[in-house]
Amino acid sequence: MDTTQLLKGVLDLAVLAVLDRSDSYGYDVVRRLREAGLDEVGDASVYGTLRRLFKAGALTSYVVPSEEGPHRKYYGLNDTGRATLARSAKTWAAFAHTMNDLLDDVEKGSR
């Protein structure tokens, strides 16, 4: 199955989850998502998602100047973001549970 299609639906959740661990900037969020196993995550998708979540009021942001290399715009969860994350995580857990049940039957049948 095409992972990018699946990713479209859960990218918000994935980005919120990454930021919940620690504040981060765009490039770093992409890197951490890929390290976590979401190899196919698109750079622009993450960048755009961060901007949208920020605009929607789920994130705080601050610029960290750096002496060598570019300035970095860090993002972190605010209360709205954390509430969104909790809600979305619950939805995801239920959804994943349902899917696992479905697929469990499929696996038993094929054995």
Add this chain to the structure above:
Amino acid sequence: MNARDEEIARYAAGVRAALADLPETDRQELVEDLEDHLAEIAAESGEPLAARLGPPESYAAELRAAYGAGSAAGKRGRRLREAAVAAGRLVDDNPALRRGWAYLREFRPAWWLARGYLAAMLVWRFLDGSWTVWPGGLERGLLAAVLVVASGVVGVRHKDRPARARTRTVLAGANAVAVLGLLGLYLGGGPSSPPWESPAAYEPSPSMETAAQFGGGPDGVLNIYPYSKDGKPLKDVLLYDQRGRPVQVPFEDGGWVLDQPCGSPPPISNAYPLPLRQLTEEELSMQDPANPEPTCAPGSPAPAPQPSGAPAPTGDPSPSGGPSPTGDPTPSEDPSPSPSG
């Protein structure tokens, strides 16, 4: 500025250009630190940005989709754009649609030319107050040529390079005007010349050589052969014009007469196809061409032709007509459209 910085600047400029139609606030918010972000990616490896991220346009499209672009442009604009994005995604996700769309795009040059011509027609429309398809004059022809070429040039220029936001709006507007012009044509004329006010006879237009015409002399319409849409010939189809007048064709122009077997009522003058037969040499020589005399026995009282109010057949009843099949004038070119399917 080293080569890497230049590459980053160029890539960022490409992305910005592709987002040019977004409201300024959205665009700024979306790409304010794009260069810094790209620099991080560039620092990761020596690979060119376009190789890692794809072309700037697709990067911009992904950015736009993830951002849910267009939120500040008012509800209608946003809905339109969302619909466009959704349609784009639908096309992207469906291989058949994608192929179809790619195929349609091959016809863009034809549309550019048609668009220019439609614009010219729109100008003529305002000059005349009615729609005309043909220039009818050197200046008008030149105007059409200029507009067609201009439209083509604009099309070619923006084929691969997205236009700036304002230009794009203007282009979209021009396209919409052209489409509306087409619709106007299709609906049969502008408000100043509704079809029900136009004269009953078709105006012969000298440049239209492919369509059959009324009043075109021997080459014009002398009879009408109606066919059903599945290709079956229809008989006795009564035709009327927009004022309810029976449609009559000047079949005398081709040397035809209405064929009436003696003793039968005269044929209905607007029931198509008309039973016509060619005048014989003798009849031709005997007859005053302006006023062909009745050739059938005058004993049979001619009932009023249906429908009531229909003018009498222009060709008078004629005698000695054989049974209609033999006299039936079938044009040498087969008028039957090949049945579809």
